[in-house]
Amino acid sequence: MWSLNKISDNIHHWLNQQFSPTWALIFEMVIAGICVISLFAMLGLILVLMERKVSAWMQIRLGPNRVGPKGIFQSLADTVKLLVKEGMTPDGADKLLFNLAPFIAMIVAMLLMAPIAFAKDFQLWDLNIGVLYVSAVSSIMVISILMAGWASNNKYSLMGAMRSGAQIVSYELSAGLSILTIVVLTGSLKISDIINAQADGWWIFKGHIPVIIAFVIFIIAVTAETNRAPFDLAEAESELTAGFHTEYSGMKFALFFLAEYVNVFIVCAIGATLFLGGWMPLHIGHWQAFNHVMDYVPSSIWFFGKTFFLIFLIMWFRWTFPRLRIDQLLNLEWKYLLPISMFNILLATAVAILGWHF
Amino acid sequence: MYRNTDIINEGSQSPSFGEAGDLVINVGPQHPATHGVLHLVITLNGETIKKVEPHLGYIHRSIEKMCESLTYRQFIYVTSRMDYLSSHINNHACALCVEKGMQIEVPERAQVIRVLMDELTRIASHELWWGAMAMDIGAFTPFFHAFRERETINEIMEDTCGARLTMNYMVPGGVMADIHPEFQKKVKGFITLFKSKVDEYAELLTGNIIFKNRMKDVGVLSKEDAISFGCTGPVARGSGVSCDIRKWYPYEIYDKLDFEEIIETAGDSLARYMVRLREMKQSVRIIEQLIDNIPEGDFQAKTKAVLKLPKGEFYSRVETARGEFGVYIVSEGATTPYRIKFRSPGFSNLSALDHMARGSKLGDLVAMMGTLDLVIPDIDR
């Protein structure tokens, strides 16, 4: 059976045979870095194309179909265009912050790649507070948006940034609480523990109502956190032209764009890990035969399949829902989602203590 | 000679900055939500709108002045460029006014064709409005769905008039050419298509809870205000004002047709939205009544080559997709009008925007502008 961890193990052994352990570690780090950067770029290209194809499908049109077969090189061509474009800095902008902001957005997105388990035993850093790390680091995203909005010296940008700040800080709570539901059920913050706890069934199936509620809230909250429609108030183009990235052009704009898509991937990966078992194949209790058949599908396929399903869900939202207004957005969080999440976590705790879950 | 045009800020000395905490932003003339070159200077306090001040003139071509040097046959086609989405109905108003002055009897066939074309234009205009308004409030997909049906109408128009947007099909005394042989078949095809799709609209947008929350109680215009601000068309009818020119002062064959005047009483954006959606169905109803009953005969009355309106004043009005469009011709008996005034619906409707928007959120402004259905060349003329 083909799997990613065997490849990584082979590389690890080969490097340790050839070099001293220190050098081997350094080489492994370099390889991991290259992999993350190329994954980052690949995800950007694939997700932009996917978004355009999904939107085209929903809008009864074809979408990109000129560059390459079925337009698969369209986003590559766009990237080249953005690379050669002039990156302008407006007059009166805070030059340091203005130029720093897109990189912070990108760095945050890259840091979030660390604890994600892409396949069985294929993870950069299985730290023992994995889930906490994810929710902590993803909050830094708001700083880059605030930076961009403030430094642009543009009223639209500033308003977009302020909206985004209020939005991300609010929805962080619900996202955190819905993640906690799973932590309560699993008893661990470690990503690998959470996945292994789902070996006999994913949490969405065996966690009863609290997990389903948590899953719905999680999806809503992360859609808001990544500034995706219907919560794209930070860049509401009919109100604020383009919100916080109004003044950005060329590659600096592309980095924001890329960071947004990679963030979507990451939150969906986290969602898939917590609720849909990450790389864990679909196992049902003690049906050994069925579980064995499922094991034949490589774990990386399981992981990416689930993640892309969630990404599709979020894209579906974007292309069918109108945008919320800022007060409705905050009402939704503080008046509905937060109380529900708080109640839900109590429910989940009761379920966990009483052992009602499967 | 003119007074200062700086932004007036009550209680403030400085002309360009408001009170402390106020943010003055320019929406337009290049802005995705203004659908053209409308320039709104908005004073905000946080996200709350304190004042909206329209600055017009970015696409002002002074059509009224231009018309003073065009003959009565020529000036009709300039008016296509005003409200380009219901250009056909604008032309209709001008043709009616000239006919009124010249006392031309329009053949019945021409009248039926005109009404058919008017209603098709109205549907096309409302389709575009529906898509564009949905896009304003952040739903992108309806735009393409609306354009699917609008495209069919455009094809019908192209067959008969030779153009898709500025049709220029009306002449004093009738229409320029007879309808295309395929016209009836295609219109029937369109009706079948439209009827099967119009409920999809409700499914896609109207029933959406986010959409309802965005539209309900947003931009409320009371009945008294709607009348006072001179609002007409779906804007006024959304506020409970009965103002359909087709019912009140029927022209052509509208008095013989069976259709309802759609009136909603809430006065908010949702009411204006529902008026337009239901109006499309009424237009289809009118088309259904006429499409099989186009009488035989001339499509154009015999008129003199050079038209000279007698000395006097003539006013005619029609119901365009946006409201009451009036043409006021002052004639001195020459081949060109002495003075022409176009009473465009958008201009009056826009004047209500400030009143509606005060105190609401910035996000509401686009919903209001969307449901006012502003067409900027119609406002600027």
Add this chain to the structure above:
Amino acid sequence: MANEELKTKITELLATATFEEGGEWLNIVIAPQDWLLFAQQLRNDESLQFDFLFCLTCIDWKTNLTMVYHLRSTKYRHNIVVRSILDRNKPEIASVSGIWKTAVFHEREAYEMFGVDFLDHPDLRLLILPDGWEGKNPMRKDFEDAVNMIKL
């Protein structure tokens, strides 16, 4: 109300009003100084209720400027036309923006296009013409554009 009834009613309201024949609607000519009071009467009189100002414009007759107001009642559905002849060199008339709010915009348009000064208008500034417009009023008959020399 039919035109004849309107005529008698309006004569009761304003004895100085004269009537012009021709046209489908009743044409009333009044002096500019009577306008504000007369407009209030037209708007508020129980049997008239002209609550809808659907067209407000000005005509440059080279010797004078004529303001034309088209009024309609949304209740009784009757229409009238009120006109008032202004001095071309010093055109002044009371603003009716307090009675019909739509006049705010329409009067601003007439102000910049014809130079009519509407007294007590709340916000009489340029609406369509660009800021800092210098020169004559574009819609007057003697207007000559120094930039666009093309004559039609």
